[in-house]
Amino acid sequence: MIGLLIVDDHPVVRDGLRGMFAGDERFRVLGEAADGNEALAVARAVQPDVVLMDLRMPGMDGVTAIRALREQGVPARVLVLTTYDTDSDVLPAIKAGATGYLLKDVPREELFRAVSAAYRGESVLSPAVAGRLMGELRSPAREELSQRELEVLGLIAQGCSNRETAKRLFISEATVKTHLLHAYAKLGVRDRAAAVAAAYARRLLGG
Template identity: 75%
Template sequence: MIRLVIVDDHPVVRDGLRGMFSGDPDFEVVGEAADGAEAITVVEALRPDVVLMDLRMPRTDGVTAITALRDRGNAARVLVLTTYDTESDVLPAIKAGATGYLLKDTPRDDLFRAVRSASRGEAVLSPSVATTLLGQVRAPATDQLSQRELEVLGLVARGSTNKEAAAKLFISEATVKTHLLHVYTKLGVNDRAAAVAVAFERGLF
């Protein structure tokens, strides 16, 4: 029997999931939590096999809870169950240590199979989530910045204006703008701040 803890800030969702899993002899719902902070306490106390974890919750979000459980050495497998499949949701959850990532429109039988797989430590991903991760894995092959683009971005990161960067690199201000536009495209961002943040995150500096 797989012991489950359900974490979601909506009581209706928790009730629905509890009812669904309680109707199958392979599962036992041993606890619930309404946010990440409560989840940490409940999971530490009950030591379930699998945690169904929502991401966007008040007080403490799912990624924070997943990270805390990992850092505490908790052996429970965390299976994210949410409505969001954007890169900004998926990547932090997977990096934090989630075993799988499913969307709330996942059919009942697929959800059951996913929980069984997660309990064995197998990665489980919704198709759209797998596509998101695949895109991220492929990204480095297409987003390599040139040496000049890195130099421009490095100056921007240190607070230089386009004019100042142009003077330091002995190029025109228009050329600096062109390099930055290429950087934005390659990193998938729209402004200087985001470009710098992504560059730091990917270890480009």
């Protein structure tokens, strides 16, 4: 049996998923969590094989939780199950270490197959998400990033803080923030992680 942890901030969704998997002898729901922090604690306690992870939750969000699970050495595969398939959701989740990414309108049997595939370590992407990722890889940025914006993103990608980036480029922290905001707008993202992921996907950063 494949042991599952269901992570979603909506009790009705958790109840629905629990009932769905309880009716199939291939799966066993080991626990539930309403946010990322709770997911980390429960995952350490019950050692699931697969985590069904929502993304947008209060407190610790799904992407942060996925990253934390990897950093803490929790071996479970993470299968994102969410309503959202925007650039700023998909790219960071995959970059953080999600094995797969499905939307909540997925049919029951397809979800069962996806969980089994994730358990085997296979990547599982809904058609809409796969198409979006391929589009990101093939398309240029909405607007060209300036050389300075690329320099700032490159340092952020290396783990530099705004202060460290400012020091290295001999500019102020306020200027770093301005360059980041301009880069977010051009890349169509909302945060640092998504900007770095999008820049790599569009081959704007080396590596």
